[in-house]
Structures are given as structure tokens and as C-alpha cells.
Amino acid sequence: MHFQCMAYTTLTVRQDVAKRLRAVKSARESYSEVLDRLMDNQPARTVEEWLDSLKPLEGRGVFTPEERERLTYDQRNPRDSHARRVQKRR
Numbered sequence: 001m002h003f004q005c006m007a008y009t010t011l012t013v014r015q016d017v018a019k020r021l022r023a024v025k026s027a028r029e030s031y032s033e034v035l036d037r038l039m040d041n042q043p044a045r046t047v048e049e050w051l052d053s054l055k056p057l058e059g060r061g062v063f064t065p066e067e068r069e070r071l072t073y074d075q076r077n078p079r080d081s082h083a084r085r086v087q088k089r090r
Contacts, residue, residue: 013021025034044050063071074080 021031021034024038025031029037044053061068
């Protein structure tokens with residue numbers, strides 16, 4: 001049997017950084033996976049990068065039909081919008 005070994009590097013981080021990493025790490029996630037996830041979650045530097053990041057969402061609706069209906073109503077009736085209704089309750 002042949003096993004392929006991954007190369008490892010030891011990193012030294014401050015204790016406060018290690019604490020923050022532990023806080024965002026799930027139980028089944030390795031620190032490598034946490035760092036990889038956090039590094040992938042960076043803001044786009046160009047419009048092209050931003051558009052590429054949206055490709056997995058193509059064809060998916062952002063709002064449910066009920067939310068879309070409420071938003072359409074609020075746009076047509078701004079004086080009775082959801083935000084104003086919530087503000088009146090306070």
C-alpha cells in the first residue's frame with residue numbers, strides 16, 4: 001500500500017490569535033481547513049472576481065415568493081412600508 005504524505009509547516013501565532021481561531025473552528029474542522037476557509041472568504045479585488053464569485057448563485061432566487069410580494073408592496077406603498085410599520089411599534 002502506498003500513502004501520499006502531506007507536507008506540514010509549524011506556525012507560531014500569538015495566544016489571542018489562537019483563541020480567535022478556536023472560536024471560529026467547528027468540532028470536525030482542522031486548523032488548516034479553518035485558515036483555508038477564512039482566506040477564501042476575502043473581498044473581491046476586481047469586478048471580474050466579484051462576478052466570478054456570484055456564478056454559483058446563478059438561477060437561484062434571493063427572496064421567497066412571500067418576501068418578494070412584501071417588498072413589491074413596500075416599494076409601491078412607501079408610507080406603509082415594513083420599516084415604517086416596525087418604527088411605529090417602538
